[in-house]
Amino acid sequence: MAVPVGGCVRLQGWLLDNVVVPAARSYGLEEEYAYLRPSIKKFPVGREQERMALQAGFSRAVHYPVGFGLMGCLVATK
Numbered sequence: 001m002a003v004p005v006g007g008c009v010r011l012q013g014w015l016l017d018n019v020v021v022p023a024a025r026s027y028g029l030e031e032e033y034a035y036l037r038p039s040i041k042k043f044p045v046g047r048e049q050e051r052m053a054l055q056a057g058f059s060r061a062v063h064y065p066v067g068f069g070l071m072g073c074l075v076a077t078k
Helices: 006-026 029-033 036-042 047-055
Strands: 061-068 072-075
Touching: 006 029, 006 036, 006 047, 047 061, 047 072
Parallel strands: none
Antiparallel strands: 061 072
16 A cells, blocks of 8 residues: 555644644643644554554555545454
8 A cells, every 4th residue: 555645644644734633722722632743753654554564574464545544454363
């Protein structure tokens, strides 16, 4: 699974920067949400998650993209 389609990534970033974090700020919760965008950028996706699961000792690992690749489900078997 590749990184999500560019338009989806840009929209997600825009929404976080312009809707989610400002809304959180208005409730005094900016710090609780401001980490999301940098965290999402660093989080391993797709094949990297599969590789990590195999290195951790799982015998099989498959990553299924969800929501145009903005999310996913890793299924690993011991």
